[in-house]
Amino acid sequence: MANWWKESVVYQIYPRSFKDSNGDGIGDLQGIISKLDYLKALGIDVLWLSPIYDSPNDDNGYDIRNYQAIMQEFGTMADFDELLQQAHHRGIKLVLDLVVNHTSDEHVWFAESRKSKNNPYRDYYIWGDGKTDGKPPNNWGSVFSGSAWKYDDATRQYYLHMFSQKQPDLNWENPKVRNEIYNMMVWWLDKGIDGFRMDVINMISKEQSFQDGETYGGLYGNPSPYIINGPRVHEFLKEMNQRVLSKYDVMTVGETPAATTEDAQRYTGENEHELNMVFQFEHMGLEAAGGSKWTDRRFRLTDLKQVFTKWQKGLEGRGWNSLYWNNHDQPRVVSRFGNDKKYWAQSAKMLATCLHMQQGTPYIYQGEELGMTNTVFHSIDDCRDIEAINAYHEMTTQQGVSPQEMLCYINRISRDNARTPMQWDSSAFAGFSTAEPWIAVNENYKRINAAAQVEVEGSVFSYYQKLIQLRHQYPIIVYASFDLLLPESEELFVFTRTRGEQQLLTICSFAEQNVEYHLPQRFADDEKQLLIANYPCEPCTEKITLRPYEARVYLHK
Structure with missing residues (x-):
């Protein structure tokens, strides 16, 4: 199938x-x-x-x-x-x-690449000369704090690492790199695996001018316009699909930070022949402030609903959503x-x-x-995540954030929350x-x-x-269209799913007190079926009182 x-x-x-x-x-x-x-x-x-x-x-x-x-x-x-x-x-x-935006600096390709400028593997990675003042080729900041460039004494050039210094970025412009990756994917698929989740896959194509990024008060420039959803990313994914993925019945999901619904339509559209679905991050960034995730802001329900609805409607009939609250990079x-x-x-x-x-x-x-x-x-020594540790040291030494305040942010949003046993x-x-x-x-x-x-x-x-x-x-849960009700409510997240004559009504309270809700006319009769609820429920017709964090799903045939 x-x-x-x-x-x-x-x-x-x-x-x-x-x-x-x-x-x-x-x-x-x-x-x-x-x-x-x-x-x-x-x-x-x-x-x-x-x-x-x-x-x-x-x-x-x-x-x-x-x-x-x-x-x-x-x-x-x-x-x-x-x-x-x-x-x-x-x-x-x-x-x-599938992690193919970068490798370890201990990968044999990189060990060879750094030996000399004319090594056959040199062009597997992204190297550049420093500026006349000896600074890196541009001002890009790494996702994990600091510069995105690391100077290498052996050949007196810098290599690009959008993440850790030990994660040099691969040069996807080089067809030999792409061939190596495709051959590796085939090796695993021939073993019998059923697909790939593709790490930061929309970062594999870099804008080749490598110009400086805008700075927002920090030390480093923003590389996102030059590395995310880059100029050749769709070309590369179509090639990957044609050469590898199309030959197997597999599932593919791409991690695509900063992707819009229009981007996702291109990545996941059935006639695009790229990926099955993508992970987007809009709902994961609702508490961020000034481009930083390290805050203690609380989300607003209207914002959360707006993001989900945008993605539900944006990919309806044009692509496919992946639905998640948690992963290894997000708090619980x-x-x-x-x-x-x-x-x-x-x-x-x-x-x-x-x-x-x-x-x-x-x-x-x-x-x-x-x-x-x-x-x-209780202390930064309890943390294991390189992102949190780097951010702690940078923000407490350079940005005036107190250690206690930074620990509060880490307890709220750090990736280690997901990584405890x-x-x-x-x-x-x-x-x-x-x-x-x-x-x-x-x-x-x-x-x-x-x-x-x-x-x-x-x-x-x-x-x-x-x-x-x-x-x-129930196929209606998989295939039906989505419509949001009560978009202005800061307490209730209510939506319908419609497939032919059938309709589902999902009612979710995010409130810590009782909230009254009037059922839509179609559901104000005895024909509806309660599919699931997280509290015991009495039969009801027109009006219900939702208890704190109550959820109900009704099916009307």
């Missing part, structure tokens, strides 16, 4: 933090294998693994040293082959992370958009309902199905490992864990099971 990925629910695993099988405090492939029955019970269709390739781990595996080897801490290629076979045996597809949704204290379970279930009832392929990030929350970092049970280290994990377990693991929820009626886990079953059971 060509569009199986439209009807699927995807589960993302961050292997380092999922399950440790050998007692070294680091999750691994055998750990994942041991939990496949848990995932089968949840009901998901596809597993997406964050990078498992050989890596020095400067950016937790997103700095790849060898694309065709497994990170030693995670196991062996034999373990991977077993994982693939065991997942397929359970009817679960497996998608890998119940802490961010819900209430992780008084209304923890209610808001976790409401947020799940709100997302899974929209059009697109839903993604569940490990622990989301248990309502895992943000953690508490999976909470399996109430035993030591949450049942993740028999040894102290690479990053501390969230202190609430004795209360929030899988053992306390699996096969427990009314649990967050059982609610996610029900949502997944509904998606598999």
Whole structure:
């Protein structure tokens, strides 16, 4: 079935933090294998693994040293082959992370590239002369703070790294680079994997003038206009599709920061022959201020609804949405958009309902199905994420932010919130490992864990099971058009999905008090069916009183 990925629910695993099988405090492939029955019970269709390739781990595996080897801490290629076979045996597809905007500086290509200016691999990366004053080729800032250029003594030139200094950017202008990547993709697809999630894939084409970017009061210029959705990105993706992807029945999702709905139509349109869907970040940037994610701003519901609606309507009939609240780069949704204290379970279930009832392929990030929350970092020494650590030092030493204030931002928005170990049970280290994990377990693991929820009626886990079953059971949840109601409400997120004569009504309260709601005329009768709700509900006709963080979904035939 060509569009199986439209009807699927995807589960993302961050292997380092999922399950440790050998007692070294680091999750691994055998750990994942041991939990496949848990995932089968949840009901998901596809597993997406964050990078498992050989890596020095400067950016937790997103700095790849060898694309065709497994990170030693995670196991062996034999373990991977077993994982693939065991997942397929359970009817679960497996998608890998494709990280091809950059490699590790320890990759053999880069080791060769930096040897001399006339090395055959020199043009695999982006090198440039410094300015006459010895400064880098331009003023671009790296995503991970500091300059995007690193001086290399051996050849007295700079190389471009849009992320860490240990993540040099590949030169996609070089057809040899593209051939190497396509051959590597074919190697994995021939093994039997079911697709790729493509890391920052809309950054692979750089504007070749390499001119300075605008500065906004900081030390560095903004590179985004020159590196995001670049001049040849669609050409490269069409080539990748034609050479590789079109020959397999696979799922592809591109991570595309700063993409607009118009960009996404080009990336995901069925007649474009590029990708199946993209991850957009607009709803993830609603609290940012002045271009920085490091704030304590709270989102406004009207803004959140406006973004979701823009993407639902913008891709309707023109492309396909990926639906997510959480991933390895985002804080926990119940802490961010819900209430992780008084209304923890209610808001976790409401947020799940709100997302899974929209059009697109839903993604569940490990622990989301248990309502895992943000953690508490008492000091910067508790953090492991290079982005947070660099930002802490830059903002406290150069921008006048106090250490306490910066820790407050890190506790709210840092990527490490998503990377604390999976909470399996109430035993030591949450049942993740028999040894102290690479990053501390969230202190609430004795209360929030899988053992306390699996096969427990009314649990967050059982609610996610029900949502997944509904998606598999009712095509209207997958294919229907989307329409927002009450766009001005700062309390309720209400929308319909319409397919032929059928209509779904999803009502989600983001309020911490009771809110009255008058049902649309079509639903003000006894013909409607309550598909799911996160509180016990009495039959109703015209008016309902929604309790804090209440969610209901009605079907009218």
